[in-house]
Amino acid sequence: MSATDTGLDLQHVSKDLGGRTIVDDLQLDVRTGELTCLLGPSGCGKTTTLRMIGGFLVPDRGRVLISGQDVTTLSPDKRPTAMVFQNYALWPHMTVFKNVAFGLRLRKLPRAEVKERVERVLELVGLTHHVHSYPARISGGEQQRVALARALVLEPKVLLLDEPLSNLDAKLRVRVREDIREIQQRIGITTVFVTHDQDEALSISDRIAVMSGGKVEQYADARSLYREPATTFVAGFVGTMNTYEATVVPGGVALADDVVVPCGALSATGDGVWEVGVRPEDVRVSVDGGGAGAEVLREVPRGHYKELVLRAGPHEVRAFVGSDLPAADRVSISFSRALLYRDGVLHRSAAPVPA
Amino acid sequence: MSAIESEGVVLGGLPEAQLPAAPVRPRRAVVRGAAHRVAGVVFIVCLLVFMIGPIAWLALRAFSGLWQYPQMLPKDWTLNGWRQVFNDPNLRHSMRLSFEFAPIVTAASTVICLPAAYAFSRYKFPGRRFLLISLFATNAFPKIGLYISMAGVFYSLNLMGTFLGVVIVQLIGTVVFMTWIPAAAFSAIPRSLEEAARDVGAGPLRVFFRVTFPLAAPAILVAMILSFLASFDEAQGTFLVGVPNYITMPTEMYTLVLNYPEQVAAVFSILLAIPSVVLMAFARKHVMGGRLAEGFQLR
Numbered sequence: 001m002s003a004t005d006t007g008l009d010l011q012h013v014s015k016d017l018g019g020r021t022i023v024d025d026l027q028l029d030v031r032t033g034e035l036t037c038l039l040g041p042s043g044c045g046k047t048t049t050l051r052m053i054g055g056f057l058v059p060d061r062g063r064v065l066i067s068g069q070d071v072t073t074l075s076p077d078k079r080p081t082a083m084v085f086q087n088y089a090l091w092p093h094m095t096v097f098k099n100v101a102f103g104l105r106l107r108k109l110p111r112a113e114v115k116e117r118v119e120r121v122l123e124l125v126g127l128t129h130h131v132h133s134y135p136a137r138i139s140g141g142e143q144q145r146v147a148l149a150r151a152l153v154l155e156p157k158v159l160l161l162d163e164p165l166s167n168l169d170a171k172l173r174v175r176v177r178e179d180i181r182e183i184q185q186r187i188g189i190t191t192v193f194v195t196h197d198q199d200e201a202l203s204i205s206d207r208i209a210v211m212s213g214g215k216v217e218q219y220a221d222a223r224s225l226y227r228e229p230a231t232t233f234v235a236g237f238v239g240t241m242n243t244y245e246a247t248v249v250p251g252g253v254a255l256a257d258d259v260v261v262p263c264g265a266l267s268a269t270g271d272g273v274w275e276v277g278v279r280p281e282d283v284r285v286s287v288d289g290g291g292a293g294a295e296v297l298r299e300v301p302r303g304h305y306k307e308l309v310l311r312a313g314p315h316e317v318r319a320f321v322g323s324d325l326p327a328a329d330r331v332s333i334s335f336s337r338a339l340l341y342r343d344g345v346l347h348r349s350a351a352p353v354p355a
Numbered sequence: 356m357s358a359i360e361s362e363g364v365v366l367g368g369l370p371e372a373q374l375p376a377a378p379v380r381p382r383r384a385v386v387r388g389a390a391h392r393v394a395g396v397v398f399i400v401c402l403l404v405f406m407i408g409p410i411a412w413l414a415l416r417a418f419s420g421l422w423q424y425p426q427m428l429p430k431d432w433t434l435n436g437w438r439q440v441f442n443d444p445n446l447r448h449s450m451r452l453s454f455e456f457a458p459i460v461t462a463a464s465t466v467i468c469l470p471a472a473y474a475f476s477r478y479k480f481p482g483r484r485f486l487l488i489s490l491f492a493t494n495a496f497p498k499i500g501l502y503i504s505m506a507g508v509f510y511s512l513n514l515m516g517t518f519l520g521v522v523i524v525q526l527i528g529t530v531v532f533m534t535w536i537p538a539a540a541f542s543a544i545p546r547s548l549e550e551a552a553r554d555v556g557a558g559p560l561r562v563f564f565r566v567t568f569p570l571a572a573p574a575i576l577v578a579m580i581l582s583f584l585a586s587f588d589e590a591q592g593t594f595l596v597g598v599p600n601y602i603t604m605p606t607e608m609y610t611l612v613l614n615y616p617e618q619v620a621a622v623f624s625i626l627l628a629i630p631s632v633v634l635m636a637f638a639r640k641h642v643m644g645g646r647l648a649e650g651f652q653l654r
Contacts, residue, residue: 054554089545154556
């Protein structure tokens with residue numbers, strides 16, 4: 001990858017706060033025009049990372065590069081980044097227009113140009129009818145879009161979004177995240193989006209960096225993150241995963257001595273005890289035999305599919321099946337695909353796992 | 356009242372036909388209610404007499420001629436007291452001085468204390484709590500003790516009887532307002548509002564003047580009003596340091612009470628109260644209920 005393709009590059013970045021290492025030797029590159037999500041539980045260091053990109057914190061070690069240029073120690077006002085804050089941070093004593101125009105005015109642009117650029121960006125976010133309203137007078141979703149407009153109007157090289165949807169209600173959240181993605185793609189801006197909501201991350205990102213303990217656990221696109229989580233942390237954090245301590249026997253997974261579940265594809269083979277991960281949709285359930293026996297504990301309707309909670313030997317198995325599967329007390333199960341982990345890390349044999 | 360309400364709850368479930376005639380208010384409750392009301396009225400009247408009484412008396416006194424004990428109201432009315440105040444060069448001079456000192460002290464206090472207030476609110480530094488509390492301490496002890504020890508220092512610095520000396524002694528009483536109130540206001544402004552301004556390209560000074568200061572302005576204005584009044588009403592320290600060169604209105608009161616007719620003292624008291632009333636009314640109208648306060652209700 002050439003330097004010009006890399007919009008943002010974090011090299012071995014570390015940050016200690018209050019005697020604790022919050023971000024630990026973090027490596028991350030974001031291609032120009034790409035939307036990357038930093039996904040992780042609270043306290044994983046994702047916001048600290050974002051604040052180091054924005055210049056609100058200076059890394060203790062490592063470098064931050066934007067389009068190949070080292071900005072590690074530049075203050076926020078001297079960086080080509082723009083941030084949308086979690087609480088939007090609109091200035092309550094300025095109208096929407098003045099909020100958006102503030103940065104342009106600081107750059108001493110002619111009045112006519114300021115007006116034209118503000119109007120263009122407000123049109124982009126669909127807020128032309130609120131130009132002269134005060135932030136307190138408009139709804140949360142509209143405030144959010146003003147914050148986005150204020151960031152975009154300066155045409156930054158990198159757009160930073162700090163949990164921008166967490167103050168919106170569930171329905172609005174889905175719509176606004178699609179709006180953000182649509183605008184981001186239209187202007188092709190390099191974007192880093194911080195969230196703890198996996199749904200949000202999976203639905204709008206080009207790539208997702210799952211963080212834990214100040215490190216990136218896995219950096220991949222939504223599909224491979226879901227289908228091939230590189231660590232057990234990612235497997236547990238993204239989506240639902242059945243996990244077992246089990247051994248691998250020819251043709252299947254032995255959940256217990258007497259419970260051998262046939263398995264179509266395994267990520268690796270080998271002796272000894274593995275941590276085995278199986279997605280609920282990779283559990284095949286049939287009512288007419290062919291597999292290991294399992295008892296149906298619960299049936300949870302989920303609309304177009306249903307979730308079955310089963311017991312196979314000592315273990316609980318969750319399965320997503322079509323809602324047309326007839327109800328039964330006992331079923332037989334097999335796995336179409338299982339991932340094998342050792343020491344928390346995915347093991348892959350030479351043969352690729354069919355996705 | 357509460358007895359009837361609880362009765363209503365019990366009866367609420369019964370069909371309408373079984374309801375007894377409208378409940379009669381028990382006699383005991385009526386008596387008790389009346390007693391409460393009378394006590395309340397008596398209390399409010401006492402309070403009014405206490406608060407309004409002296410002011411009313413002052414107002415009457417300022418316009419009265421001869422007024423002797425058994426009469427409820429003065430026998431004749433006159434503007435003599437007012438004429439005397441405005442014709443007396445000493446008194447006129449003291450009024451001018453007061454209106455010079457108060458704005459200067461307020462301005463000096465603002466310049467000195469606002470940066471301190473900002474530092475108290477935004478930075479954590481060693482001794483921060485101790486310094487904050489010690490600002491209060493100057494107001495907690497009897498002022499006169501403080502002023503006497505200050506006088507000792509002032510003598511050696513040749514500040515006694517000087518303009519600067521009076522300004523400094525009046526500053527002492529304003530520091531607490533000008534530091535604590537703006538510091539609280541600065542703390543109430545989310546840091547992200549300042550960060551957002553940095554983010555779009557404003558330097559630290561510009562952030563302060565374009566974002567932080569306008570948002571804290573209502574509180575700063577209140578602090579300035581309180582400082583102005585504290586300086587305007589300050590008598591003890593000004594007397595100790597300023598006499599005989601700088602006699603402001605409150606210090607003049609000492610002489611007035613002893614050496615002038617009562618009406619003159621009354622007129623002077625009213626004059627002394629005018630700035631307080633005007634500034635408080637201004638603060639109420641423009642600071643408490645204004646659009647500025649509304650702007651803070653961000654969702």
